[in-house]
Amino acid sequence: MTMQLGRQLRESQLCDQRAADTTTSAGLDLARPALIIALTASSASAIVWLTIKDTLNVDLYVVSRLGGHSAARTHRDKSGAPGWAITSALMKRLAALAEGDGGGNGKDKRVEIVKGAKVVKLLEEGGAVVVVGREEWAPR
Numbered sequence: 001m002t003m004q005l006g007r008q009l010r011e012s013q014l015c016d017q018r019a020a021d022t023t024t025s026a027g028l029d030l031a032r033p034a035l036i037i038a039l040t041a042s043s044a045s046a047i048v049w050l051t052i053k054d055t056l057n058v059d060l061y062v063v064s065r066l067g068g069h070s071a072a073r074t075h076r077d078k079s080g081a082p083g084w085a086i087t088s089a090l091m092k093r094l095a096a097l098a099e100g101d102g103g104g105n106g107k108d109k110r111v112e113i114v115k116g117a118k119v120v121k122l123l124e125e126g127g128a129v130v131v132v133g134r135e136e137w138a139p140r
Contacts, residue, residue: 116137
């Protein structure tokens with residue numbers, strides 16, 4: 001067996017284990033099998049993308065076992081708040097692109113940050129969002 005095939009088999013087994021673990025954590029009445037399979041099958045590549053220095057550079061190197069998990073599988077930073085670490089990195093990256101310091105190439109015309117608006121429509125081409133319909137919105 002080649003090393004690559006062995007690695008693929010181990011990753012497949014881990015994916016199956018994570019999917020079963022997630023289904024158990026959610027409970028059979030709340031589990032959404034297609035979503036669980038998609039998330040667990042893509043989790044490794046998502047972690048790589050989030051942590052690469054040239055993308056978001058999020059520190060997710062601490063792996064913890066949380067409630068309902070059979071093994072350590074939640075990646076987080078030292079502060080213990082993976083949601084905030086990812087959200088703040090995304091916000092900083094988008095702001096850098098919109099303001100023109102996201103790579104030294106000036107403003108990225110594809111990025112516009114609009115505050116105080118409600119998204120009402122997404123137009124897609126080839127599986128990618130190309131237009132976001134919005135309306136001005138004022139919180140009550």
